[in-house]
Amino acid sequence: MAKRETWATRVGFLVAAIGSAVGLGNLWQFPFKTAGNGGAAFVAFYLIAVLLIGFPAMLAEFVMGRRTHRNAVDAFSEIGHRQWRILGAFAVVTGFWILSYYNVVGGWVLRYIVGSAQGAYFGAPAEYFGAVSAGPEAIAAQFVFLAIVVGIVALGIEDGIEKATKVMVPSIAVLLVFLAVWAFTLDGAGAGYAYFLTPSLDAMVENAGTAIPFAVGQAFFTLSLGMAIMITYSSYLGDDDNLLVDGGTVVVFNTLIGILAGLVVFPILFANNIDPGLGGGASALFIAVASGFGSLPLGNLIGVVFFGVVALAALSSAISLMEVTVAWANDNFDVPRPQLAIGIGVGLFVLGLPSAWDVALLTWFDNIAYSLLLPLSVLMLVLFVGWILAGDAVAELRQGAGELGTFGPIWMWALRLTVPALVFATLALGIQTLFLGESPAFFAPF
Numbered sequence: 001m002a003k004r005e006t007w008a009t010r011v012g013f014l015v016a017a018i019g020s021a022v023g024l025g026n027l028w029q030f031p032f033k034t035a036g037n038g039g040a041a042f043v044a045f046y047l048i049a050v051l052l053i054g055f056p057a058m059l060a061e062f063v064m065g066r067r068t069h070r071n072a073v074d075a076f077s078e079i080g081h082r083q084w085r086i087l088g089a090f091a092v093v094t095g096f097w098i099l100s101y102y103n104v105v106g107g108w109v110l111r112y113i114v115g116s117a118q119g120a121y122f123g124a125p126a127e128y129f130g131a132v133s134a135g136p137e138a139i140a141a142q143f144v145f146l147a148i149v150v151g152i153v154a155l156g157i158e159d160g161i162e163k164a165t166k167v168m169v170p171s172i173a174v175l176l177v178f179l180a181v182w183a184f185t186l187d188g189a190g191a192g193y194a195y196f197l198t199p200s201l202d203a204m205v206e207n208a209g210t211a212i213p214f215a216v217g218q219a220f221f222t223l224s225l226g227m228a229i230m231i232t233y234s235s236y237l238g239d240d241d242n243l244l245v246d247g248g249t250v251v252v253f254n255t256l257i258g259i260l261a262g263l264v265v266f267p268i269l270f271a272n273n274i275d276p277g278l279g280g281g282a283s284a285l286f287i288a289v290a291s292g293f294g295s296l297p298l299g300n301l302i303g304v305v306f307f308g309v310v311a312l313a314a315l316s317s318a319i320s321l322m323e324v325t326v327a328w329a330n331d332n333f334d335v336p337r338p339q340l341a342i343g344i345g346v347g348l349f350v351l352g353l354p355s356a357w358d359v360a361l362l363t364w365f366d367n368i369a370y371s372l373l374l375p376l377s378v379l380m381l382v383l384f385v386g387w388i389l390a391g392d393a394v395a396e397l398r399q400g401a402g403e404l405g406t407f408g409p410i411w412m413w414a415l416r417l418t419v420p421a422l423v424f425a426t427l428a429l430g431i432q433t434l435f436l437g438e439s440p441a442f443f444a445p446f
């Protein structure tokens, strides 16, 4: 079997990991949930959730990958815990499931780039969204998005993912800054900022029932945890990287991009007197924000840039998720990577067909993932690293990070107790909402 690939540069890993973290969650959930749940007060609360849950869990994935240099399934055998491979397999299947419909949403975004250039949705945004989000057109767009993802992953870690994300991630940041500066010049800017960030403890307390589960769920979703992505990406790392610094950098960038997104969308909505709604999700971007472009000067251009940013964010996330399954296949079968990527792409396309056919089915796929698969996957992995890998995990984290002091035990006990307790609570809530038929609306479009 050929030698396993590695990142060409340390920054390569970092940029790819940021690209994975920065996705639709940052653009169509974070700003809206922040605005509805107490503004800056919610941001502080969300950061605490990320630090308490997301960050320790991300480090757990990092050490699994870097210690073993294997895909998420075989990583467990590599450290002598073959019987726990089922945990890795569960995360891989969760990721495959999520990617099947994420590609469909990616297709919508591509479609909106074209639609913005033509001004196609300017007159009737809701009708346009209804027409392109399901059926043959959505399937065609899903195919195009998936083909781009397959093409990049087929080229490998260094020549595909690293090169692509080194262009995509800086472009996302630069274009978002450009859009935020442009948005600042709009009439609604001040009102938009106030709506987005004015701190309100009252709003937070009042909406605690939805704000807390969202913050907890988002803490691991936004860092791409539970889908084996970070295990896979860190398996291509050298042994001297400082995983603590890398993890911290991902958290900071990921949060900044979410805040920047808010500085773009709310001025657009307020400049056009569009109700921002409270939920976020697909309709917030594809209908509410989109309808703003129609009545603004240079709306076509701004629309193309805006949905271009969304497309880059979705692509760099989808690539990371595709790599999870490709890495597993690549480590196990003596078949060239491009063939593996195409084969897996066909599987994803087929599994995504129901979601592309009917948005209700997409929502069903999404609910299963967010209420059940993701929390369960995170829960099992943190328990494994905390209780079973334990001291070996701390030793691995120390490599490249140096002496950890009290952080080592704090991290361990977080993985053993606090993170599982909080994730278990979301899982219980998720199962409850799933069976009561209500949408938990972490990612859910409507």
Ligand code: PFF
Pocket (backbone or CB within 6 Å): 020, 021, 022, 023, 024, 025, 026, 098, 099, 102, 221, 222, 223, 224, 317, 318, 319, 320, 321
């Ligand atoms: N962190 C990503 C996001 O916020 O959108 C989560 C993700 C979703 C990663 C889907 C990859 C993916 F295919």
